[in-house]
Amino acid sequence: MAEELATSEPPSEPLAAPARPAPVADDIPLLRIDAVVKQFGGFRAVDRLSLDIGAGEFFALLGPSGCGKTTLLRMLAGFETPDEGQILLDGWDIGKLLPHERPVNMMFQNYALFPHLSVRDNIAFGLKRAGMAASDIVARVAEMVALVKLDGLEKRKPDQLSGGQKQRVALARALARRPRILLLDEPLAALDKKLRESTQAELMALQRRLGTTFIVVTHDQDEAMTMADRIGVMDKGRLEQVATPRQLYEAPASRWVAEFVGDINLFEGQIEPRDSRLAMAPRLTVTTRDAGTVYVAEPRQPVTRTSVCVAIRPEKVKLSRYGPAPNTDNAQAINRLEGVVTDVSYLGGTTTYRVKLDSGAVLRSSMANTARIDIDAYSPTHRVVAWFTPDDCLVLEQ
Amino acid sequence: MTGRPLSRLSRFNVASLALGLAFLYLPIVILVIYSFNASRLVTVWGGWSLRWYSEFFNDRAMLDAAWMSLRVAAVSATLATGLGTLAAVALSRGERFKGRTLFSGMLYAPLVMPEVITGLSLLLLFVALNAERGFWTVTIAHTTLTMCFVTVVVQSRLGKLDRSLEEAAMDLGCDPLRAFVSVTLPLILPSIVAGWMLAFTLSLDDVVIASFTTGPGSATLPIRIYSEVRLGVKPQINAICTLVLALIAVVIVAASLATKLTSTRGESAAPL
Numbered sequence: 042m043a044e045e046l047a048t049s050e051p052p053s054e055p056l057a058a059p060a061r062p063a064p065v066a067d068d069i070p071l072l073r074i075d076a077v078v079k080q081f082g083g084f085r086a087v088d089r090l091s092l093d094i095g096a097g098e099f100f101a102l103l104g105p106s107g108c109g110k111t112t113l114l115r116m117l118a119g120f121e122t123p124d125e126g127q128i129l130l131d132g133w134d135i136g137k138l139l140p141h142e143r144p145v146n147m148m149f150q151n152y153a154l155f156p157h158l159s160v161r162d163n164i165a166f167g168l169k170r171a172g173m174a175a176s177d178i179v180a181r182v183a184e185m186v187a188l189v190k191l192d193g194l195e196k197r198k199p200d201q202l203s204g205g206q207k208q209r210v211a212l213a214r215a216l217a218r219r220p221r222i223l224l225l226d227e228p229l230a231a232l233d234k235k236l237r238e239s240t241q242a243e244l245m246a247l248q249r250r251l252g253t254t255f256i257v258v259t260h261d262q263d264e265a266m267t268m269a270d271r272i273g274v275m276d277k278g279r280l281e282q283v284a285t286p287r288q289l290y291e292a293p294a295s296r297w298v299a300e301f302v303g304d305i306n307l308f309e310g311q312i313e314p315r316d317s318r319l320a321m322a323p324r325l326t327v328t329t330r331d332a333g334t335v336y337v338a339e340p341r342q343p344v345t346r347t348s349v350c351v352a353i354r355p356e357k358v359k360l361s362r363y364g365p366a367p368n369t370d371n372a373q374a375i376n377r378l379e380g381v382v383t384d385v386s387y388l389g390g391t392t393t394y395r396v397k398l399d400s401g402a403v404l405r406s407s408m409a410n411t412a413r414i415d416i417d418a419y420s421p422t423h424r425v426v427a428w429f430t431p432d433d434c435l436v437l438e439q
Numbered sequence: 440m441t442g443r444p445l446s447r448l449s450r451f452n453v454a455s456l457a458l459g460l461a462f463l464y465l466p467i468v469i470l471v472i473y474s475f476n477a478s479r480l481v482t483v484w485g486g487w488s489l490r491w492y493s494e495f496f497n498d499r500a501m502l503d504a505a506w507m508s509l510r511v512a513a514v515s516a517t518l519a520t521g522l523g524t525l526a527a528v529a530l531s532r533g534e535r536f537k538g539r540t541l542f543s544g545m546l547y548a549p550l551v552m553p554e555v556i557t558g559l560s561l562l563l564l565f566v567a568l569n570a571e572r573g574f575w576t577v578t579i580a581h582t583t584l585t586m587c588f589v590t591v592v593v594q595s596r597l598g599k600l601d602r603s604l605e606e607a608a609m610d611l612g613c614d615p616l617r618a619f620v621s622v623t624l625p626l627i628l629p630s631i632v633a634g635w636m637l638a639f640t641l642s643l644d645d646v647v648i649a650s651f652t653t654g655p656g657s658a659t660l661p662i663r664i665y666s667e668v669r670l671g672v673k674p675q676i677n678a679i680c681t682l683v684l685a686l687i688a689v690v691i692v693a694a695s696l697a698t699k700l701t702s703t704r705g706e707s708a709a710p711l
């Protein structure tokens with residue numbers, strides 16, 4: 042596969058003046074990362090990773106620290122060179138190019154603003170290097186300043202700016218050259234919570250307006266879920282799953298992803314042989330150690346093993362004193378577990394309950410506080426029935 | 440203890456401060472005062488006068504030596520700054536090349552090497568090379584002496600500089616050399632200037648290495664002074680020493696101002 046791609050590579054040009062070949066076919070993605078490996082000593086920071094990112098996409102690389110997401114981003118920017126594999130931009134291998142030869146710009150985590158230059162000169166820096174005419178530079182800088190709402194601050198030096206303003210300068214500087222791809226390394230990590238939320242919205246609006254491909258590296262899943270069209274979850278140098286935020290949350294590909302993204306209840310168990318009486322309903326029967334028999338909707342991909350893990354998100358678990366009311370809405374709620382409430386955490390919009398099941402295992406349930414005064418709220422020591430439908434559960438192979 | 444005003448210093452502190460300063464500066468103060476002595480006898484006060492200063496400015500040999508010293512100091516400081524800055528960049532920016540520890544150890548050795556050994560070894564080298572001893576041999580010797588000081592000063596600044604600044608410059612279209620020139624160099628310039636001034640004063644002061652490596656007719660000022668003093672201290676020497684002192688004081692103050700400028704300006708744009 043890799044060799045095939047190597048032969049279809051454009052004829053090698055001198056690096057100083059790389060000619061970008063016209064896209065051979067329409068189905069070539071803007072960016073193709075193909076079996077890329079990066080080693081530091083004996084440590085594989087990025088391990089045969091492949092990923093396609095389309096034009097105009099807002100893509101997030103999410104993962105715990107040390108998962109290789111920053112190394113991958115730095116390879117896209119050109120600060121690291123892949124040991125194996127290719128990075129293709131419009132079908133053109135940029136893996137070995139130096140940073141200044143790539144039509145890609147990066148916004149650094151600490152912004153890396155040039156302290157000896159004013160806001161204006163910081164933004165104009167890349168334009169001057171590109172040999173743009175002075176009048177065009179003035180126009181482009183003005184455009185960028187307006188875009189990130191920095192009017193009136195052009196003459197300031199970076200140390201005279203607030204954290205949010207620095208972030209905007211860094212963004213304007215990186216966007217000024219109109220890169221094919223903008224790389225953002227933890228763009229909001231240095232901002233406080235309120236500012237982070239408004240900046241997220243601004244980044245999304247900006248991305249939609251410019252149509253530039255954004256690739257953002259973050260360890261904050263809320264940030265990734267809020268902003269990105271697609272998220273790649275990384276662990277130990279590999280992509281665990283690439284999916285939309287909804288798919289990632291509702292259909293995690295593995296137990297690791299399920300536990301990393303959001304909160305989840307997991308019960309290990311065995312899949313029972315198909316019961317002829319339930320043959321009509323496409324569902325599996327799983328006997329778990331801690332939650333008894335659980336009925337789970339048949340997954341799209343057939344399960345290959347019998348030893349599995351049943352996963353239910355806390356907000357899918359409903360609580361009541363006597364089980365669901367016998368109406369048609371609740372006809373599917375055939376999974377019922379009994380237990381005692383041990384902890385109640387009131388979080389404003391939701392309340393999280395910890396229910397100790399009769400087996401001794403703990404089940405978490407999160408319920409929206411839709412009414413201001415809730416006479417039905419449960420308190421510790423209350424005995425409750427927790428119930429959920431087969432469609433609310435997932436089967437994850439170990 | 441924090442924020443305690445200086446006026447609240449105890450008597451003990453004041454006394455020890457005064458004694459310490461007196462120990463360091465009393466000889467120098469006496470030298471400066473006696474340089475304005477009208478008397479021909481060094482130890483007898485004969486009223487204020489600028490006589491010895493004018494005598495110095497009419498002493499051809501002394502002026503030649505002073506000019507020689509300034510030239511050696513300026514050229515060797517410039518060479519040392521160039522080489523020392525390159526070494527600092529190699530040590531703090533280069534990949535972890537093989538023998539890096541050895542290299543930095545060898546670079547810093549002249550800091551602690553007895554000057555007599557440095558001087559003697561250089562003398563042997565110049566003799567072996569059959570080089571005519573004079574301006575250039577002293578200059579080269581002083582360059583080897585002062586280069587490591589420049590490296591120390593510049594390297595400490597480079598170490599504090601945010602590496603991503605250079606990366607940002609490359610990202611924005613600079614090749615590595617250009618990134619260094621347009622971003623790193625302006626930010627470390629004050630420390631380079633400070634390093635130059637340090638090298639300049641060290642060269643101006645040196646008598647040991649210069650006496651090994653200089654040749655006939657190219658004596659530096661300290662050597663000239665030293666040989667004059669051996670024949671008896673003349674009041675004129677006091678005047679020369681005071682001038683040298685003033686020059687060095689000016690350079691040192693300028694160097695420390697430059698260093699201060701470095702530390703207040705251009706620290707990496709750390710998040711608030």
